[in-house]
Amino acid sequence: MIRLRNVTKKFEGKRQVVALDGVDLDIERGEMVSIVGPSGSGKSTLLNLIGGLDRPTSGEISLDGDELSRLSDDALTLARRDKIGFIFQSFHLLPTLTSLENVSLPLHLRGWAAARVAERASELLTLVGLGERLDHLPEELSGGERQRVAIARALSVYPPVLLADEPTGNLDMASGREILRLIRDLHARFGATVLIVTHDSAVAESCPRTVGFRDGRAVSDVRREVAVP
Amino acid sequence: MNRLALALVSFAPLLAQPAPTGAREIMEEVQRRQKAASLHYEGTLEVSGGGGRVATKSWVFDRIGSFGESRSVLRFTVPAEVKGVALLIVNHPDRASDQWIWRPAIGREQRVAIQDRSTRFFGTDFSFEDLEERDLNQFEFRLASSEGANWVLDAKPKKASQYETTKVTVSKDRYTVTQVECFGKKGLVRTIQYRDFERIKNIWTARTVEVADAQRNSRTTLRYDRVDYNLAMRESDFTVDALRRR
């Protein structure tokens, strides 16, 4: 599903920073993988590259058979639009929109008819347990609830790949656990490929596979049996 | 000659010759009997409009010559504010007359253009054209009826005119015109009636003429006083310069 070959990413600045240094990685369809590592180890960069938000300095990334580096900017955007769902640490909900509208946004971007959009969005919000809060603004929701909205938004187009960047980083422990359970639950239900960047070991260990990063390289790859909670 | 010309100046001479039968001959006889070297009268005019208002005007009229060869001067005397305004008409046998208005207040004369001849003459039911005396040759006559005491003739002008045709009624006994109906493109324009005939110096003269405007429903009555014929007059009094002098 996701294949990285010798991927390097450098940032030019006052001094050059090598964020990723010749990374090779294969992730199969339906896997749920956590990426761990200290700050600056390159894990977020990896996520941005896979999500098509950024391009590698060298190396190849293929997503569901598409070689991303060969795609034009717009084609890349289209690939992202159809295949990737993003979940951010700070949610990035638009503060002026209700839950329902926030979830609807990606569907509108795809040009769906308004009725179908509303139907899908409320269905997803119900799925993440917010069926009663469709018309609430983000500021009227708790942190955990906001992240649920963000997850519903990421799932809105049923993407084959879900990328989560520290999804529990801004949440208290209880909410974090709940969000994690939700992600796993959804993973089981939709069979999407899930990548979670985290430095919370509890989060990492709840995934069947954990890839460790340090200084831009993948330094460990652990698989484990995980009990379905 | 013309319908209204008759109106202002119509006189019926005595019958002498055998009765003529053709339309033109009838008119020639009418003119022959009206003929005089000069004419003088004082006219009083009453205009009664649709609203019942009555305006009165008076003038003194002098004419030298007859019909197509004549010149006339008409001078207003009443009301006071129009006193002195005069109209000079120089008739021509072969074409429309020349007309000038003398305006004492601004001390100048003003030509009345041909295009303006259908305009009503100072708010009366006459038009300027009606003041002309045209020669018989400017019309084509046709006898329309000769029943009873009158002949009825159709007169069609050969030259430019506001009228298409006029219907002239001539009494058989005196050879006087008693009624003229004028028709324009849209039908009857005005009707002129001659009444109160009196014989003056052997000329049958109507002392009252009434003009009725068919379209505006108003009437003008003209009364002739102090009518006299063949007084001594000078040609030189019938010019634009003469107007100025008076």
Next chain:
Amino acid sequence: MILLRLISWPYAKKHLQRWLLTISGIALGVGVFAGMHTANLGVLAAFQRTIDRIAGQAQLQVSAGEAGFDEEVLERVRAIPGVRAAAAVIEATVSTPAGNLLILGVDMLGDRSMRSYDLESADDVLEDPLVFLAQPDSILLAKTFAEKNGLALNSRFPMRTMEGDRVFVVRGLMRPGGMAEAFGGSLAVMDLFAAQKFLGRGRKFDRIDVALDEGADPDGAGERLRAALGPGFEVEPPQSRGRHFEETSRMYSVASRITSVFALVIGMFLIYNTLAVAVIQRRTEIGVLRALGATRGQIRTLFLAESAVAGAWGSLAGAALGILLARGASAYIGGMLTTIYGVPLAGESAPDLRLLAVAVGAGVVTSVLAGWLPAHAASSVDPVAALKRGRVQSLGRSESRWRMRIALGMALFSSLALLFEANAYIFYLGFVLSALAAAMLTPLFSKAMAKWLRPLFAKLLPVEGTLAADSILQAPRRAAGTIAALMLSVSLVVALGGLARASHGAIRQWADIALNPDFFVTAAETVTARTFTFPAALADGLRTVEGVEEVQPVRTLRVTVKNGGVLLMAADVAAIERRAKLPAVEGDSATMYPETAAGRGVLASEGFIKLHGARLGETLEIPSPSGIVRLPIVGVVRDFSDQRGSLLISRDLYRKAWNDETVSIFRVYLRKDADHTATRDRILAKFGQTSRLFVLTNRDIRRFIDQVTEQWFGLTYIQIAVALSVAVLGVVNALTVSIAERRRELGMIQAVGGLRSQVRRMVWTEALTVGGIGLALGLALGVVTLFYALAISRRDLIGTDIGFAYPWQTAAILIPVIAAASFAASLGPAESAVRGPVSEALEYE
């Protein structure tokens, strides 16, 4: 569209004030454009309607320009085949106790075939037409006018005629509608020949109205008339009279066009500014959208749509504003034309839908253009960077390079365009591009100036000054739009001020030489009204007045030469040379006056040469009633007698060719020892009772000229006010943004012990800095704009090169004005900066 509702509308709602400011910029631009043009068109249309009403059934009008012609021409016209009726007309404007009144002299006998007077009496007959003819003091009035002035049938009504003050009697009232609506009812009908007498026409007519036979071809009849009457006569349909009027109102439309373009450009920068700021503020949002799968195209479209919607609302508001503006402006223009040309004109401003559509279209297009760069910037927002917190994207280097290149290209083009003055499109494009180029380079300039000012500020106000300068340095683009708008406004003011100063100077110079007689004896209150003339004999009368040394009769009239209307002045050229000799701009000043005096040439004004494309030595064909008069231009002088140019010929020649002995103005020189007031009184005592006569002193004339020039610029002052208020809007806008963006910074300053007064001072300083930079750049750009303004006036307005003079005085006035304006603009934002608890500001994102 759904994106607009979901993304843009909430943002706009949140920053409603700023968007309203932005929209009002566009609204002002569109409003000025629509308003001035509607007013122009409205006055023109009113004039046209009046012409139509007065023309009645006339299909053609015969005139000999303003010269008048002999009565016999009427018979010649009537004799031409196809002419059904021809009626002579005399037209003049007189001042009465009830305001200016247009006198229409018609032949009461025949005019009914031309015009319907629709009189009040029951059967549409004049109460007594014979009285009307017999009593020349009779007039017809519009019923509305009569009622307004308490007049009824047989009321007495005084008027000042060429035979002195006369009392007229109202002998008929015209019902509203038709004729009576012409000139808003300020119309009196008089007998033609009475009009000749009272209006000093002698035995001449002004015009002949011609109605044609049914089915006759007006063009063919016109040709026949022209052929029969000769070149001195103009035969035109009544509608074409509007053309002359259009010429006179032309300078106002050019001026208003320039201002509205300026206002639009300024509005464009406000939109640019607001959107550029919005892009920066909404970077995170854009990043999220991009991460969610929005394409670059979608983002660009979104921002373009925002500017289009803002532009549309602004333009619609502007159209409404324009209609309001047009009301005031048309009254103003109408009033101005009334004073200058003596035509009573009620400007009705019926909004022209097509014009409004054009204005709205221009507003929207301008807005979309203004949105282009910000939209492009938005579409190239890097989602990864945008989603990180805290970092602010500064002006992209590539964009600023591009901007530089485009701006330099524009500047180059506009400097080249000055060489192509002949081509209107290139020339005006160059003008617009010079302003655009300056505006695009503003961020660069303002950054440089802020850098330069920073140490100075640091010394004066250590905290507030430094922070204010830094605020501009950190986000040059934020302030740049405002500075650009200010700069453009200031440069416009400088240009107009310079133009005013230069024209005042040039006109004064001319007036010192040309208008040196002690008195001007005229038949109207002003020297420019040409409806009345004096008999030539009055010259001898004036000469006998004690104290008078010399009397120079001058006849002025408008003629058509080289397809344009110019003022023809016929005078004793030798006397003029002796008393008021203008230096030659071209030609030999020693021989040109004698040649002209001898009737062998004509002296042309510089304006005539430039505006009509003539040159020295060229033989002009001047139409006169007796045929074409051919005269070579023997000299060119700088003469401002008429904005469309003037020609001076010998009076002897004029008398012969025009068969006209009348005089428009007597130039009267007094003996050195003469008492001016006493002499004036003597003239009035001798002729005032029997003639319509005004004695204007030299000072009166100077005042009149100043007044006309002022009136011209009065219009531009309105425009300056508009430009400045748009700029002030910009300052408020920029400060609001600046404060919103730096809420946290401002909160921090307060948290670490900054006093509210210090924060306030900082905002004030920032405003003054922005104002100061805009002012400085504007004063500099003013040089370029003034250069263009002079070129415009040379090529399109007065045709005279009036010389470059920087208006230091205007510049000096602008300094406190801009300072006060920017300070006033900063008051609101400064208060909002210190409002609310500090903790809230610290949390602000």
